[in-house]
Amino acid sequence: MSILSNHFPECLPPPEALSPQEREAYEAAHAAVAVAPEPRRPARPRPQRSVRLLSRSNGLYELPAAALVQIDMVSTGPRIGTRTDSFRYSVLPIRSDVGGRAFEVTRQDTGDNYHVLLHGRESTCECKGFLRHGHCKHVDGLQTLVSRGKL
Numbered sequence: 001m002s003i004l005s006n007h008f009p010e011c012l013p014p015p016e017a018l019s020p021q022e023r024e025a026y027e028a029a030h031a032a033v034a035v036a037p038e039p040r041r042p043a044r045p046r047p048q049r050s051v052r053l054l055s056r057s058n059g060l061y062e063l064p065a066a067a068l069v070q071i072d073m074v075s076t077g078p079r080i081g082t083r084t085d086s087f088r089y090s091v092l093p094i095r096s097d098v099g100g101r102a103f104e105v106t107r108q109d110t111g112d113n114y115h116v117l118l119h120g121r122e123s124t125c126e127c128k129g130f131l132r133h134g135h136c137k138h139v140d141g142l143q144t145l146v147s148r149g150k151l
């Protein structure tokens with residue numbers, strides 16, 4: 001039985017004690033044990049987002065104005081080419097009890113609706129994206145419109 005069939009590599013003599021053939025086998029065996037690093041998938045480019053105010057109703061008395069907002073996400077990738085996903089929301093300013101500005105955002109095609117608070121680092125949204133990543137297109141999009149004086 002060859003010494004190389006031993007299942008306990010730590011029992012093997014040091015490579016210097018082996019014949020050239022055995023040494024080659026030893027090194028091949030050990031090279032195979034070395035774990036090749038996982039090939040890193042190239043980072044997928046983040047979608048380019050843009051947001052625009054489509055329309056805005058006039059506020060009635062003390063009620064704040066509602067707005068219609070579109071967020072476009074432009075993704076590029078080898079399989080999809082360039083794809084634009086557009087999301088339209090009606091945006092209703094609501095009262096915030098904790099400072100900052102709050103909005104009820106309703107996606108027009110699905111009716112999904114989220115409460116968004118813009119309050120600097122305390123900003124939040126109820127969508128899955130925000131819960132998972134701590135940021136989302138709703139917070140970022142509305143913040144952009146607010147900073148442009150559009151909301």
Ligand SMILES: [Zn+2]
Binds near residue numbers: 125127128129
């Ligand atoms: Zn969100």
